[in-house]
Amino acid sequence: MTDRRLAQGEETRRRIADAALVAAAVDGLEGVTVGGLARTLGMSKAGVFAHFGSKEALQVAVVEHALERVQGRLFGPISELPPGVPRLRAFLHAYLADIADEETPGGCFFTAAGSEFDRRPGAVRDRLAGIQRSWYAFAAGDLRASQRARSGSADEGPPDADQVAFEVVALAQAASLAYQLLGAPEVLDRARHAVDRRLDAIEQRHAAAGSAPADPAA
Amino acid sequence: MTDRRLAQGEETRRRIADAALVAAAVDGLEGVTVGGLARTLGMSKAGVFAHFGSKEALQVAVVEHALERVQGRLFGPISELPPGVPRLRAFLHAYLADIADEETPGGCFFTAAGSEFDRRPGAVRDRLAGIQRSWYAFAAGDLRASQRARSGSADEGPPDADQVAFEVVALAQAASLAYQLLGAPEVLDRARHAVDRRLDAIEQRHAAAGSAPADPAA
Numbered sequence: 001m002t003d004r005r006l007a008q009g010e011e012t013r014r015r016i017a018d019a020a021l022v023a024a025a026v027d028g029l030e031g032v033t034v035g036g037l038a039r040t041l042g043m044s045k046a047g048v049f050a051h052f053g054s055k056e057a058l059q060v061a062v063v064e065h066a067l068e069r070v071q072g073r074l075f076g077p078i079s080e081l082p083p084g085v086p087r088l089r090a091f092l093h094a095y096l097a098d099i100a101d102e103e104t105p106g107g108c109f110f111t112a113a114g115s116e117f118d119r120r121p122g123a124v125r126d127r128l129a130g131i132q133r134s135w136y137a138f139a140a141g142d143l144r145a146s147q148r149a150r151s152g153s154a155d156e157g158p159p160d161a162d163q164v165a166f167e168v169v170a171l172a173q174a175a176s177l178a179y180q181l182l183g184a185p186e187v188l189d190r191a192r193h194a195v196d197r198r199l200d201a202i203e204q205r206h207a208a209a210g211s212a213p214a215d216p217a218a
Numbered sequence: 219m220t221d222r223r224l225a226q227g228e229e230t231r232r233r234i235a236d237a238a239l240v241a242a243a244v245d246g247l248e249g250v251t252v253g254g255l256a257r258t259l260g261m262s263k264a265g266v267f268a269h270f271g272s273k274e275a276l277q278v279a280v281v282e283h284a285l286e287r288v289q290g291r292l293f294g295p296i297s298e299l300p301p302g303v304p305r306l307r308a309f310l311h312a313y314l315a316d317i318a319d320e321e322t323p324g325g326c327f328f329t330a331a332g333s334e335f336d337r338r339p340g341a342v343r344d345r346l347a348g349i350q351r352s353w354y355a356f357a358a359g360d361l362r363a364s365q366r367a368r369s370g371s372a373d374e375g376p377p378d379a380d381q382v383a384f385e386v387v388a389l390a391q392a393a394s395l396a397y398q399l400l401g402a403p404e405v406l407d408r409a410r411h412a413v414d415r416r417l418d419a420i421e422q423r424h425a426a427a428g429s430a431p432a433d434p435a436a
Contacts, residue, residue, distance in 0.1 A: 028334065115398070115399075117399075118398035163408055163411060175388065177336070181346060182350060190381050193381060
């Protein structure tokens with residue numbers, strides 16, 4: 001009975017977080033209200049509130065829920081790939097395709113919420129900042145993994161992995177914002193082209209490593 | 219007397235827009251309220267409201283006010299430079315320096331407000347979308363101007379001017395968002411480095427135009 005109650009509570013939390021994520025895509029995370037969620041779900045406000053305890057805890061739960069869904073949608077399909085530039089490229093292509101997916105409106109949840117909370121200190125901003133750092137670390141890790149695979153050594157990889165990681169994440173996030181604002185699919189094509197060009201240059205440099213000086217354009 | 223009244227009205231509108239811009243840097247443009255502005259300025263709510271007539275008109279006025287200030291702060295210093303890559307580079311450097319300027323907190327107003335309003339159809343979003351398009355057009359125009367100056371012809375310039383314009387604007391806007399969220403000055407350095415590398419490649423290609431095939435990395 002206790003297990004069943006726990007499972008039901010978890011299921012209700014999930015339904016609330018789902019509805020909150022849909023609402024946040026339109027009104028922003030701060031615009032999600034307990035009253036609005038209660039109306040959408042046919043629950044009492046007290047019922048919604050009881051599952052989280054505070055507005056901030058609800059917002060953090062929505063961030064975690066969004067992350068879980070992105071893990072499934074974007075990282076799931078690439079989970080078989082080893083760390084490296086091809087995996088990073090596949091992730092960025094999937095991210096850009098996802099922005100235009102009508103089933104997940106609002107573009108990149110984390111980019112939008114990050115912009116919304118960047119001047120609001122607290123648990124929500126801290127979590128979003130941690131996720132932003134984790135994108136950079138993921139991209140830089142894949143760049144270093146490709147470098148190590150080429151050189152056969154366990155060194156730290158190219159000194160500019162953090163630089164390139166910033167660039168490709170920046171292009172993808174800016175494309176999400178511009179697509180939302182302008183509704184112009186060409187910004188996604190441009191971001192994809194720029195990301196491909198940047199990663200192509202890295203792969204060419206890795207392929208040439210040891211046999212020629214580094215490509216100054218890479 | 220009528221002139222003086224008009225001037226006073228204009229001055230009051232400007233004071234209100236100034237205060238609204240400061241408030242928007244913290245609470246977002248949608249979070250700016252007539253009541254909050256009235257308290258800040260020691261005016262009545264009706265007094266504030268009378269100068270704009272609607273919340274949307276107030277928000278559009280804040281966007282115009284932000285644009286006017288950016289024109290002075292970022293475009294003023296480069297107004298002597300002719301259109302071209304050096305002017306675009308100077309603008310982007312100034313934009314990135316401005317993000318870290320403590321006198322203008324909140325990063326790029328237009329990037330933040332664009333993210334906030336991208337799912338809210340109306341006059342505010344339309345204006346912000348127009349401004350976003352104007353950044354791309356400005357950057358692409360400067361890229362084409364440099365190309366024309368090299369080739370001496372009035373042709374359309376490099377076919378990828380729109381592509382490069384998207385990239386450099388994307389890097390700058392993403393840097394504004396990341397700096398606000400993470401408070402990490404290195405994202406500004408990374409954006410500056412990426413912008414310089416991209417514009418260097420373009421300038422090298424322009425310099426080589428006619429004497430060698432286009433650099434495939436540019």
